[in-house]
Amino acid sequence: MKIFPNKSRFSYGLLMLLLVVSVAGSFFTLHNHAISESSKGIPYLAIVFAVLAIVISIFFYQSILSAWAEAARSSSQLDQLKASLRETRRKEEVIKKEEEEAQEQTHEENLEEIANGIIPVGSFEEEEEFLEKLLSNIAKQHDIVQAVAYTREKNNTFTITSSYAFFSETEPQPFAEGLTLPGQVAKNKVILNLDNVPENYITILSGLGKGSPSNLLIIPILNPDKTECIGVIELASFKTFNSRMVGLFETLSPKISEQLISIGNSKNSKYDNP
Known part of the structure; x- marks a missing residue:
């Protein structure tokens, strides 16, 4: 009650x-x-x-x-x-973690697919031929205005092997690890992304005159166990290289290394066998 x-x-x-x-x-x-x-x-x-x-x-x-x-x-x-x-x-x-993992997996799969689309199809006997086609594919697909590929020689210096839209009054000099920007990348074995390149560091010639891109991406090409740099690629663009682009070339780098070693193994290789 x-x-x-x-x-x-x-x-x-x-x-x-x-x-x-x-x-x-x-x-x-x-x-x-x-x-x-x-x-x-x-x-x-x-x-x-x-x-x-x-x-x-x-x-x-x-x-x-x-x-x-x-x-x-x-x-x-x-x-x-x-x-x-x-x-x-x-x-x-x-759920959020699963979605992030799914997105990351999809992102990685997309990068893998794009990277496979950049690698030239066919059989190549010379590095120069392969790298020239590779740089052309990169330039056409990703707004690259100039590209240069260096490979390591037996004396451990790097020399220019192929290029795309490259102009210079003098031939680039060979460099060793730690010297010049590409040499620093070869030594550190990490991609370098610059968005404020000094004027006249890169010169582009076209029908409209000269231009100087301010964005530069330098990519090390490492051997399979990542202990040695066997090549360096420089890419110049008027557009900023975002994190997705950096991720793409991180995915692409081992594929380029595999092709270079494969070409080298078909004759007297200047690289260590994997």
Whole structure:
């Protein structure tokens, strides 16, 4: 049985007030009855107050128990809600991770497909022929305005082997690892992406005159175990090389290495056998 259908601080306060009034009324009634000389018989008013106090105490106790039970239910529901939120967050993270992995796999598959489309088809007896066709494919597909390929000689210097739209009043000099920008790339074995190339570092000739691209990508070609650089490719463009382009040439580099070693193995190779 509930006195107050809607529990509130007001209802609990009112119960406490009635309890105090009932106990006080019972006490004062008994006290007055005890000190009154003319009082005889049973103090019915005191009994009424006492019974009322007991009833109110029972209701108050029930209200407290009900409040505790409600608090326990609320706490349990809150814990369930927290657990549900944690599980939902965990599932979202799993789904997000799976989507990212799927996108990364698709991205890698796309790069692999594009790289395979760049590698020249056919049999090549000379590095120069293969690299010339390779540079032409790269230039046509990716807005490259100038490209140069260097290969390592037996004396460990790098010399120009093939080029695309290359113009220079003097033939590029051979370089060793660590010297010149391509030499630094050969030494570090990591792609170098420059977007602020000094003016006149590269000169492009066309019917409209001369131009100087400010974006340069230098790619090392490593042997299969990645311990030695066997070639370097320089690509110049008026457009910035973004991360996707860098990723593409990271995928393409081992394929070029495989072709160069294959051509070298068909005759006296200047590279170490894989």
